Amino acid sequence: MKQWIAGLMLLALVTSCDTNAVYKEYTDIDEGKWFIKNAPSFTFQIDDATVPYNIYYNLRNSLSYGYYNLYLTRYLRDESGKEMESRLDELILMDPKTGKPNGDGLGDLFDHKFLMKRNYRFPKPGKYTMQIRQYMRQDPLLNILSVGITVEKAAPTR
Structure with missing residues:
Protein backbone atom coordinates (compact mmCIF):
# COMPACT_ATOMS: atom_id res chain seq x y z
CA MET A 1 0.00 0.00 0.00
CA LYS A 2 2.87 2.39 0.80
CA GLN A 3 4.35 1.81 -2.68
CA TRP A 4 1.02 2.62 -4.30
CA ILE A 5 0.61 5.88 -2.37
CA ALA A 6 4.23 6.84 -3.04
CA GLY A 7 3.71 6.12 -6.72
CA LEU A 8 0.63 8.34 -6.87
CA MET A 9 2.50 11.18 -5.14
CA LEU A 10 5.41 10.83 -7.56
CA LEU A 11 3.07 10.72 -10.56
CA ALA A 12 1.36 13.92 -9.37
CA LEU A 13 4.73 15.62 -9.06
CA VAL A 14 5.91 14.49 -12.49
CA THR A 15 2.66 15.32 -14.30
CA SER A 16 2.46 18.82 -12.86
CA CYS A 17 5.65 19.88 -14.69
CA ASP A 18 4.57 19.25 -18.32
CA THR A 19 3.18 22.64 -19.37
CA ASN A 20 3.83 22.11 -23.11
CA ALA A 21 2.28 18.63 -23.16
CA VAL A 22 -0.43 18.07 -25.76
CA TYR A 23 -0.71 14.41 -24.76
CA LYS A 24 0.43 12.33 -21.82
CA GLU A 25 -0.71 8.82 -21.00
CA TYR A 26 0.49 5.81 -19.05
CA THR A 27 -0.52 2.15 -19.21
CA ASP A 28 -0.06 0.12 -16.04
CA ILE A 29 1.66 -3.24 -16.48
CA ASP A 30 -0.36 -5.92 -14.64
CA GLU A 31 1.53 -7.13 -11.57
CA LYS A 37 2.78 -9.81 -26.49
CA ASN A 38 1.59 -6.83 -24.38
CA ALA A 39 2.37 -3.82 -26.61
CA PRO A 40 0.57 -0.74 -25.26
CA SER A 41 -0.69 1.74 -27.85
CA PHE A 42 -1.15 5.47 -27.37
CA THR A 43 -3.32 7.43 -29.81
CA PHE A 44 -3.08 11.20 -29.81
CA GLN A 45 -4.27 14.13 -31.87
CA ILE A 46 -1.93 16.60 -33.56
CA ASP A 47 -3.80 19.77 -34.50
CA ASP A 48 -0.85 21.90 -35.61
CA ALA A 49 1.66 20.21 -37.91
CA THR A 50 3.58 23.45 -38.47
CA VAL A 51 5.34 23.28 -35.10
CA PRO A 52 7.94 20.73 -33.93
CA TYR A 53 7.21 18.28 -31.11
CA ASN A 54 9.33 16.40 -28.63
CA ILE A 55 8.14 12.88 -27.84
CA TYR A 56 9.19 11.10 -24.65
CA TYR A 57 9.00 7.62 -23.20
CA ASP A 78 -0.71 7.53 -38.94
CA GLU A 79 -4.50 7.55 -38.67
CA SER A 80 -4.86 5.13 -41.61
CA GLY A 81 -2.70 2.62 -39.70
CA LYS A 82 0.28 3.03 -42.04
CA GLU A 83 3.56 2.49 -40.20
CA MET A 84 5.63 5.65 -40.52
CA GLU A 85 8.54 4.47 -38.39
CA SER A 86 9.74 1.58 -36.26
CA ARG A 87 12.87 1.70 -34.19
CA LEU A 88 14.67 -0.15 -31.40
CA ASP A 89 15.75 2.07 -28.50
CA GLU A 90 17.83 1.36 -25.42
CA LEU A 91 16.85 3.14 -22.22
CA ILE A 92 19.42 3.30 -19.41
CA LEU A 93 17.58 2.91 -16.10
CA MET A 94 20.61 2.51 -13.83
CA ASP A 95 24.29 3.33 -13.95
CA PRO A 96 25.91 0.17 -15.41
CA LYS A 97 28.96 0.44 -13.13
CA ASP A 108 11.72 1.74 -4.41
CA LEU A 109 9.79 3.27 -7.34
CA PHE A 110 11.56 5.22 -10.08
CA ASP A 111 10.03 7.34 -12.81
CA HIS A 112 11.91 8.06 -16.01
CA LYS A 113 11.32 10.41 -18.92
CA PHE A 114 13.49 9.62 -21.94
CA LEU A 115 13.58 11.69 -25.11
CA MET A 116 12.38 9.56 -28.01
CA LYS A 117 12.18 12.17 -30.79
CA ARG A 118 13.41 15.79 -30.72
CA ASN A 119 11.83 18.55 -32.82
CA TYR A 120 9.76 16.05 -34.79
CA ARG A 121 7.41 17.49 -37.37
CA PHE A 122 4.30 15.46 -38.09
CA PRO A 123 3.51 15.42 -41.80
CA LYS A 124 -0.06 16.67 -41.34
CA PRO A 125 -2.66 17.26 -38.62
CA GLY A 126 -4.52 14.17 -37.49
CA LYS A 127 -4.45 11.17 -35.19
CA TYR A 128 -1.25 9.23 -34.63
CA THR A 129 -0.58 6.05 -32.67
CA MET A 130 2.63 5.10 -30.89
CA GLN A 131 2.91 1.43 -29.92
CA ILE A 132 5.63 0.24 -27.56
CA ARG A 133 6.85 -3.33 -27.13
CA GLN A 134 9.52 -4.54 -24.70
CA TYR A 135 12.40 -6.16 -26.54
CA MET A 136 14.29 -7.97 -23.79
CA ARG A 137 15.06 -11.68 -23.69
CA GLN A 138 12.96 -12.22 -20.57
CA ASP A 139 9.24 -12.90 -21.00
CA PRO A 140 7.66 -11.68 -18.88
CA LEU A 141 9.96 -8.83 -17.96
CA LEU A 142 9.58 -8.25 -14.22
CA ASN A 143 9.28 -5.05 -12.17
CA ILE A 144 8.24 -2.67 -14.95
CA LEU A 145 5.13 -1.05 -13.49
CA SER A 146 3.97 1.35 -16.21
CA VAL A 147 4.93 2.69 -19.60
CA GLY A 148 3.68 5.67 -21.54
CA ILE A 149 4.45 8.62 -23.74
CA THR A 150 4.37 12.39 -23.58
CA VAL A 151 4.02 14.56 -26.67
CA GLU A 152 5.05 18.19 -26.10
CA LYS A 153 5.32 21.20 -28.30
CA ALA A 154 9.04 21.85 -28.59
CA ALA A 155 10.29 25.05 -27.02
CA PRO A 156 11.17 27.67 -29.61
CA THR A 157 14.88 27.84 -30.38
CA ARG A 158 16.61 31.17 -30.12
Whole structure:
Protein backbone atom coordinates (compact mmCIF):
# COMPACT_ATOMS: atom_id res chain seq x y z
CA MET A 1 0.00 0.00 0.00
CA LYS A 2 2.87 2.39 0.80
CA GLN A 3 4.35 1.81 -2.68
CA TRP A 4 1.02 2.62 -4.30
CA ILE A 5 0.61 5.88 -2.37
CA ALA A 6 4.23 6.84 -3.04
CA GLY A 7 3.71 6.12 -6.72
CA LEU A 8 0.63 8.34 -6.87
CA MET A 9 2.50 11.18 -5.14
CA LEU A 10 5.41 10.83 -7.56
CA LEU A 11 3.07 10.72 -10.56
CA ALA A 12 1.36 13.92 -9.37
CA LEU A 13 4.73 15.62 -9.06
CA VAL A 14 5.91 14.49 -12.49
CA THR A 15 2.66 15.32 -14.30
CA SER A 16 2.46 18.82 -12.86
CA CYS A 17 5.65 19.88 -14.69
CA ASP A 18 4.57 19.25 -18.32
CA THR A 19 3.18 22.64 -19.37
CA ASN A 20 3.83 22.11 -23.11
CA ALA A 21 2.28 18.63 -23.16
CA VAL A 22 -0.43 18.07 -25.76
CA TYR A 23 -0.71 14.41 -24.76
CA LYS A 24 0.43 12.33 -21.82
CA GLU A 25 -0.71 8.82 -21.00
CA TYR A 26 0.49 5.81 -19.05
CA THR A 27 -0.52 2.15 -19.21
CA ASP A 28 -0.06 0.12 -16.04
CA ILE A 29 1.66 -3.24 -16.48
CA ASP A 30 -0.36 -5.92 -14.64
CA GLU A 31 1.53 -7.13 -11.57
CA GLY A 32 4.74 -5.59 -12.96
CA LYS A 33 5.06 -8.45 -15.49
CA TRP A 34 5.50 -7.07 -19.00
CA PHE A 35 4.89 -9.80 -21.54
CA ILE A 36 6.28 -9.37 -25.07
CA LYS A 37 2.78 -9.81 -26.49
CA ASN A 38 1.59 -6.83 -24.38
CA ALA A 39 2.37 -3.82 -26.61
CA PRO A 40 0.57 -0.74 -25.26
CA SER A 41 -0.69 1.74 -27.85
CA PHE A 42 -1.15 5.47 -27.37
CA THR A 43 -3.32 7.43 -29.81
CA PHE A 44 -3.08 11.20 -29.81
CA GLN A 45 -4.27 14.13 -31.87
CA ILE A 46 -1.93 16.60 -33.56
CA ASP A 47 -3.80 19.77 -34.50
CA ASP A 48 -0.85 21.90 -35.61
CA ALA A 49 1.66 20.21 -37.91
CA THR A 50 3.58 23.45 -38.47
CA VAL A 51 5.34 23.28 -35.10
CA PRO A 52 7.94 20.73 -33.93
CA TYR A 53 7.21 18.28 -31.11
CA ASN A 54 9.33 16.40 -28.63
CA ILE A 55 8.14 12.88 -27.84
CA TYR A 56 9.19 11.10 -24.65
CA TYR A 57 9.00 7.62 -23.20
CA ASN A 58 7.57 7.59 -19.66
CA LEU A 59 8.52 4.59 -17.59
CA ARG A 60 8.11 3.46 -14.00
CA ASN A 61 10.06 0.55 -12.56
CA SER A 62 10.76 -0.81 -9.13
CA LEU A 63 14.26 -0.97 -7.71
CA SER A 64 13.98 -4.77 -8.05
CA TYR A 65 14.19 -4.49 -11.85
CA GLY A 66 16.97 -6.91 -12.81
CA TYR A 67 18.82 -4.97 -15.52
CA TYR A 68 20.48 -1.58 -15.92
CA ASN A 69 18.84 -1.05 -19.31
CA LEU A 70 15.65 -1.71 -21.22
CA TYR A 71 15.26 -2.30 -24.93
CA LEU A 72 12.00 -1.12 -26.46
CA THR A 73 10.69 -1.19 -30.00
CA ARG A 74 8.44 1.68 -30.97
CA TYR A 75 6.05 1.89 -33.90
CA LEU A 76 4.58 5.20 -35.09
CA ARG A 77 1.49 4.93 -37.28
CA ASP A 78 -0.71 7.53 -38.94
CA GLU A 79 -4.50 7.55 -38.67
CA SER A 80 -4.86 5.13 -41.61
CA GLY A 81 -2.70 2.62 -39.70
CA LYS A 82 0.28 3.03 -42.04
CA GLU A 83 3.56 2.49 -40.20
CA MET A 84 5.63 5.65 -40.52
CA GLU A 85 8.54 4.47 -38.39
CA SER A 86 9.74 1.58 -36.26
CA ARG A 87 12.87 1.70 -34.19
CA LEU A 88 14.67 -0.15 -31.40
CA ASP A 89 15.75 2.07 -28.50
CA GLU A 90 17.83 1.36 -25.42
CA LEU A 91 16.85 3.14 -22.22
CA ILE A 92 19.42 3.30 -19.41
CA LEU A 93 17.58 2.91 -16.10
CA MET A 94 20.61 2.51 -13.83
CA ASP A 95 24.29 3.33 -13.95
CA PRO A 96 25.91 0.17 -15.41
CA LYS A 97 28.96 0.44 -13.13
CA THR A 98 27.49 1.52 -9.81
CA GLY A 99 23.93 0.24 -10.13
CA LYS A 100 22.66 3.63 -8.93
CA PRO A 101 19.16 4.17 -10.31
CA ASN A 102 18.50 7.02 -12.73
CA GLY A 103 15.21 8.88 -12.76
CA ASP A 104 13.14 10.32 -9.96
CA GLY A 105 12.71 7.94 -7.06
CA LEU A 106 10.44 7.65 -4.10
CA GLY A 107 10.93 4.55 -1.99
CA ASP A 108 11.72 1.74 -4.41
CA LEU A 109 9.79 3.27 -7.34
CA PHE A 110 11.56 5.22 -10.08
CA ASP A 111 10.03 7.34 -12.81
CA HIS A 112 11.91 8.06 -16.01
CA LYS A 113 11.32 10.41 -18.92
CA PHE A 114 13.49 9.62 -21.94
CA LEU A 115 13.58 11.69 -25.11
CA MET A 116 12.38 9.56 -28.01
CA LYS A 117 12.18 12.17 -30.79
CA ARG A 118 13.41 15.79 -30.72
CA ASN A 119 11.83 18.55 -32.82
CA TYR A 120 9.76 16.05 -34.79
CA ARG A 121 7.41 17.49 -37.37
CA PHE A 122 4.30 15.46 -38.09
CA PRO A 123 3.51 15.42 -41.80
CA LYS A 124 -0.06 16.67 -41.34
CA PRO A 125 -2.66 17.26 -38.62
CA GLY A 126 -4.52 14.17 -37.49
CA LYS A 127 -4.45 11.17 -35.19
CA TYR A 128 -1.25 9.23 -34.63
CA THR A 129 -0.58 6.05 -32.67
CA MET A 130 2.63 5.10 -30.89
CA GLN A 131 2.91 1.43 -29.92
CA ILE A 132 5.63 0.24 -27.56
CA ARG A 133 6.85 -3.33 -27.13
CA GLN A 134 9.52 -4.54 -24.70
CA TYR A 135 12.40 -6.16 -26.54
CA MET A 136 14.29 -7.97 -23.79
CA ARG A 137 15.06 -11.68 -23.69
CA GLN A 138 12.96 -12.22 -20.57
CA ASP A 139 9.24 -12.90 -21.00
CA PRO A 140 7.66 -11.68 -18.88
CA LEU A 141 9.96 -8.83 -17.96
CA LEU A 142 9.58 -8.25 -14.22
CA ASN A 143 9.28 -5.05 -12.17
CA ILE A 144 8.24 -2.67 -14.95
CA LEU A 145 5.13 -1.05 -13.49
CA SER A 146 3.97 1.35 -16.21
CA VAL A 147 4.93 2.69 -19.60
CA GLY A 148 3.68 5.67 -21.54
CA ILE A 149 4.45 8.62 -23.74
CA THR A 150 4.37 12.39 -23.58
CA VAL A 151 4.02 14.56 -26.67
CA GLU A 152 5.05 18.19 -26.10
CA LYS A 153 5.32 21.20 -28.30
CA ALA A 154 9.04 21.85 -28.59
CA ALA A 155 10.29 25.05 -27.02
CA PRO A 156 11.17 27.67 -29.61
CA THR A 157 14.88 27.84 -30.38
CA ARG A 158 16.61 31.17 -30.12
